[in-house]
Every structure is written in structure tokens, then in C-alpha cells.
Amino acid sequence: MNEIVYDVFARKDRGDxxxxxxxxxxxxxxTAKVYAWKTYDEERWFEMCVxxxxxxxxxxxxxxxxxxxxxxxxx
Numbered sequence: 223m224n225e226i227v228y229d230v231f232a233r234k235d236r237g238d239x240x241x242x243x244x245x246x247x248x249x250x251x252x253t254a255k256v257y258a259w260k261t262y263d264e265e266r267w268f269e270m271c272v273x274x275x276x277x278x279x280x281x282x283x284x285x286x287x288x289x290x291x292x293x294x295x296x297x
Contacts, residue, residue, distance in 0.1 A: 228254040228272040230261075235268050246272070 225247040231240045243262050248254035254272045262270070 223249055225249055226254070227275040228258065229275050229278065230258045230270065230272055232262065232265070232267045232270040234265060238268070240269070240271070245275070 226249070227245055227247055228251075229245045230243050232243050233240050246254055246257040246261055248257050251272070251274075258270060258272050
């Protein structure tokens, strides 16, 4: 079983912009949530989300880390 790369997004306060704060490797969504919370717990986040990197769809770029991950998953 291979680990999946999950990108981590968070906001400090209600109404703040959701920003990319890093990534974690995990075997499933539930584990990714725990890893993200434990890895990036230096702030008191209002909201934190994890997204499988392969689920991120680039709009205007064909290169870069997100495009490469998506093409590898669907290749």
C-alpha cells in the first residue's frame, strides 16, 4: 500500500483566506487529518483541510508539483 500526498490548507480566523501551509503523506484520509493536525499545530487554526494532491486541478499551468502529481495518477 502506497502513501498518498495530501496538501494541507488552513485559516486562522473565520473569514480569513484559506492558505496552503504544507503537506503530509498518509495511507488514507483519516490518517492524513491526524498527521496534518499534529504536524501543523503551532497555530490555533480556525479551520484546517487536507486534499489529495491528485484532486487538485491546475487551471492555467501544465507544469509544477500539482500538475505532475495529477498526470502521474491519471497517466
